Amino acid sequence: xxxxxxxxxxxxxxxVYLSREAIASRxxxxxxxxxxxHRGGDRELVLLTVLxxxxxxxxxxxxxxxxxxxxxxxxxxxxxxxxxxxxxxxxLLKDIDRPVRDCNVVIVEDVVDTGLxxxxxxxxxxxxxxxxVEVCTLLDRPYRRLTGAQPRYIGFTATDDFVVGYGFDxxxxxxxxxxxxxxxx
Numbered sequence: 001x002x003x004x005x006x007x008x009x010x011x012x013x014x015x016v017y018l019s020r021e022a023i024a025s026r027x028x029x030x031x032x033x034x035x036x037x038h039r040g041g042d043r044e045l046v047l048l049t050v051l052x053x054x055x056x057x058x059x060x061x062x063x064x065x066x067x068x069x070x071x072x073x074x075x076x077x078x079x080x081x082x083x084x085x086x087x088x089x090x091x092l093l094k095d096i097d098r099p100v101r102d103c104n105v106v107i108v109e110d111v112v113d114t115g116l117x118x119x120x121x122x123x124x125x126x127x128x129x130x131x132x133v134e135v136c137t138l139l140d141r142p143y144r145r146l147t148g149a150q151p152r153y154i155g156f157t158a159t160d161d162f163v164v165g166y167g168f169d170x171x172x173x174x175x176x177x178x179x180x181x182x183x184x185x
Contacts, residue, residue: 014184031064045069053110056167101129115149
């Protein structure tokens with residue numbers, strides 16, 4: 001890639017970090033585990049994700065869960081302070097379509113880092129009367145956690161490298177790649 005193209009488009013995907021085969025196998029395992037944990041329950045199972053990063057993972061995970069469930073979506077944004085970093089407050093951009101009162105909710109995340117956003121979601125869903133709220137994440141970075149939020153279902157423990165593909169993006173690019181790549185810098 002030329003220097004001009006790199007300036008316009010940014011860095012390119014580098015080596016494969018997780019192959020599509022490894023991802024598919026782990027998603028199948030997670031779906032089976034969630035189904036076992038919720039089979040025969042009398043409460044509706046809801047898979048909820050925050051747009052947009054986890055949408056590919058959510059679609060595959062939903063197909064891997066052979067019991068009835070519904071999908072819900074939220075969009076949130078962190079408020080920005082005066083500098084480049086968030087001040088920790090969350091702004092709701094899109095709310096769920098149907099209530100989750102008395103439902104078993106599994107929050108489906110692409111990656112859990114600090115846990116700040118996840119903490120907000122957990123508190124919000126519990127306040128709204130969800131019977132239970134659990135977390136399923138494709139990538140977990142427990143060494144970056146700033147809260148006590150802990151996923152119940154974990155695909156992979158990840159390095160701190162910036163990744164793209166399988167829903168992960170860089171400036172809205174590369175979400176469509178079937179493998180997860182480390183972003184070349």
